[in-house]
Structure formats: C-alpha cells, structure tokens
Amino acid sequence: MKAIVYEKYGPPEVLRLKEVAKPVPRDNEILIKTHATTVTTGDWRARSLIMPAGFRLFSRLFFGVTKPRQPILGTELAGEIEAVGKAVSKFKVGDEVFAYPGAAMGGYAEYKCMPEDGAIALKPPNLTFEEAAALSFGGTTALDFFRRGKLQKGEKVLINGASGGVGTAAVQLARHFGAEVTGVCSAANVALVRSLGAAHVVDYTTEDFTQNGETYDVIVDTVGTAPYSRCRRSLAKHGRLLVVLGGLRDLLLAPFVSLTSGNKVIAGPASERPEDLRYLAKLAEEGRFKPVLDRRYLLAQIVEAHQYVDTGRKRGNVVVEV
Numbered sequence: 599m600k601a602i603v604y605e606k607y608g609p610p611e612v613l614r615l616k617e618v619a620k621p622v623p624r625d626n627e628i629l630i631k632t633h634a635t636t637v638t639t640g641d642w643r644a645r646s647l648i649m650p651a652g653f654r655l656f657s658r659l660f661f662g663v664t665k666p667r668q669p670i671l672g673t674e675l676a677g678e679i680e681a682v683g684k685a686v687s688k689f690k691v692g693d694e695v696f697a698y699p700g701a702a703m704g705g706y707a708e709y710k711c712m713p714e715d716g717a718i719a720l721k722p723p724n725l726t727f728e729e730a731a732a733l734s735f736g737g738t739t740a741l742d743f744f745r746r747g748k749l750q751k752g753e754k755v756l757i758n759g760a761s762g763g764v765g766t767a768a769v770q771l772a773r774h775f776g777a778e779v780t781g782v783c784s785a786a787n788v789a790l791v792r793s794l795g796a797a798h799v800v801d802y803t804t805e806d807f808t809q810n811g812e813t814y815d816v817i818v819d820t821v822g823t824a825p826y827s828r829c830r831r832s833l834a835k836h837g838r839l840l841v842v843l844g845g846l847r848d849l850l851l852a853p854f855v856s857l858t859s860g861n862k863v864i865a866g867p868a869s870e871r872p873e874d875l876r877y878l879a880k881l882a883e884e885g886r887f888k889p890v891l892d893r894r895y896l897l898a899q900i901v902e903a904h905q906y907v908d909t910g911r912k913r914g915n916v917v918v919e920v
C-alpha cells in the first residue's frame with residue numbers, strides 16, 4: 599500500500615510517498631481503508647520536534663530518540679472497514695467510520711488497523727469523509743479540557759486562538775454547552791469565529807484581552823500567549839485557565855495556583871476516548887458541531903500540506919484525500 603513515511607525529524611521535505619506492507623488485522627482489530635486524513639499540529643510537532651519550552655527531551659523519549667519510532671504520521675482519519683478480525687463484534691465490513699489513533703499515528707496510509715475498542719466511531723452520514731476525518735483532534739481536545747475545567751452553562755468563556763483546529767472546535771462546543779463565548783483571533787477570522795457561535799470577538803492585533811477590564815470564568819489558551827501570569831486578572835472568582843498549549847513551567851506551576859488562589863490552572867495532554875468520538879459524531883449528525891475545513895490536499899501533496907500547517911495560520915483543519 600502507499601503511505602507517507604518519515605525516517606528523520608525535520609522540515610516538511612522529510613515526508614516521502616513510499617510503498618509499504620499492507621497491515622493485516624489481528625483477531626480484535628478492524629482494517630480501515632482510509633479515504634481522508636488531516637495535517638494537525640500534532641503531526642507538525644512529531645515531524646519537526648518543535649515543542650513547547652521544556653518538552654524537547656521528553657518528546658524524543660516519546661517519539662523516538664534518534665529517529666521516529668512510528669514512521670507514518672496522521673493522528674486522525676476517516677474511511678471504510680475492509681476487513682475485521684474474527685473476535686470483532688462492534689463493527690462490520692462496509693461500515694463507514696472515523697478514527698483517532700492520536701499519538702499512535704498511522705493515518706497517512708491507504709490502510710490502518712486499529713483495535714475495535716480504540717477511538718473509532720461510525721461516520722455521521724451527513725458528513726463527508728474529509729469532514730469526518732477532521733472531527734477528532736480539535737473536538738476531543740476541547741471536550742477533554744472543558745470536562746476537566748468543569749465548564750457550566752451560562753459561564754463566560756474566552757478562547758485564545760479561536761480560529762485554529764482546537765479553537766474552532768472549542769468555540770462550537772462551548773456554545774453548545776450554553777456558555778457565552780468570546781473568541782480571540784485576527785481580523786481576517788472574525789466573521790468565521792462569529793459564525794461558529796462566539797458572541798464577542800477580540801482582534802488580538804489591535805486589542806489585548808488581558809487589559810480590557812473584562813473577566814471570564816474559563817480562559818482557554820491554544821496559542822501559548824496567555825499563561826497564568828498574564829491573564830490571572832482576566833479570570834473571574836473561581837476562574838479556570840485551560841492551558842491547551844503551554845510550557846513545562848506552566849504544567850509544574852498549575853498545582854501551586856490551585857493551592858494559593860481561588861483559581862485553577864488545568865494543563866497537560868488531552869485524553870483520547872472512544873466515547874468522545876461517539877459524542878462528537880452525535881453532535882455532528884444533529885447539526886450542532888461541524889469541523890471547519892481549510893485547504894484540501896492529495897496524499898501526494900503532503901509536503902505542501904505540511905508547509906501550510908507550519909505557517910501556524912491555518913483556519914480550522916487541513917484535510918488530505920487518500
């Protein structure tokens with residue numbers, strides 16, 4: 599089968615189209631014929647090893663010390679089940695599914711095996727394979743942080759980086775949970791962020807949300823420009839800062855903030871749960887959640903797709919047709 603592989607860390611050009619062995623499902627696994635995958639910031643980080651401050655050493659331990667342990671990137675995908683192992687009972691051949699291998703990767707290939715208990719769900723029938731492929735990364739991250747941050751109906755939420763992959767999902771989900779959403783983005787993305795459900799938008803190029811006197815019950819930082827030291831005055835009493843992107847220092851300081859103030863800082867990796875995929879699929883089917891698609895590429899154009907994501911300016915999700 600065709601796959602995109604990388605054998606060393608580096609710029610987008612380390613990615614190459616290659617013929618590799620087609621996987622065979624084990625007894626408890628399904629074999630998915632991939633129709634679409636995405637280029638997420640997770641793929642960008644695993645390829646380049648550009649990491650938040652303090653995480654570089656850990657990242658080599660995680661992804662492979664001298665070279666990538668998993669040569670096929672791709673955190674999320676959508677496709678059709680081509681074969682199932684003999685112990686599989688939850689899925690059948692022909693099911694259209696989307697899946698989130700997450701940190702295990704492997705989406706940049708014509709076929710992917712996953713255990714049936716893994717992060718897999720039936721594709722909402724009203725979504726294309728491209729849309730379904732983009733459901734998981736931003737959606738599960740936002741869901742997990744809102745769960746840990748105990749977001750309540752009627753609360754005021756600010757989302758820094760509202761036009762990115764995580765941000766566009768977070769705006770929609772916060773709105774769905776009944777929060778009053780403020781999105782922070784640049785002027786070019788104001789209309790998009792409003793259309794997703796933000797009641798207020800702050801253009802970070804002309805206004806600093808930490809200086810405008812407003813306070814929020816929950817602040818979500820997906821950009822890394824709103825550490826606790828900068829935005830603590832913008833948190834309401836019992837406010838929570840959800841650090842989707844932050845350095846090791848933010849992670850280590852989090853318990854001290856909770857001990858020494860009425861606020862909470864919640865950081866660390868988001869979990870990858872099958873039930874979250876099923877929940878996102880249900881919302882998508884009901885028309886309450888839709889992944890924002892930016893540019894589309896073919897698998898053979900993966901270098902261009904990564905070059906675009908490397909700019910840090912994508913709007914929502916970049917999808918790749920396999």
Ligand SMILES: NC(=O)c1ccc[n+]([C@@H]2O[C@H](COP(=O)([O-])OP(=O)(O)OC[C@H]3O[C@@H](n4cnc5c(N)ncnc54)[C@H](OP(=O)(O)O)[C@@H]3O)[C@@H](O)[C@H]2O)c1
Pocket residue numbers: 638639640643735739758759760761762763764765782783784785786787802820821823841842843866867868869910911912913914
């Ligand atoms: N903790 C976890 O488990 C977890 C999970 C997923 C992702 N992450 C991390 O979260 C980060 C965000 O991921 P993502 O996929 O959402 O990124 P992304 O899609 O690449 O974000 C791009 C967006 O960020 C906006 N942006 C850039 N600078 C900004 C600024 N100063 N203020 C506000 N918006 C700004 C850009 O809009 P403009 O062009 O308008 O500036 C663009 O739309 C990544 O670093 C990723 O590693 C962490």
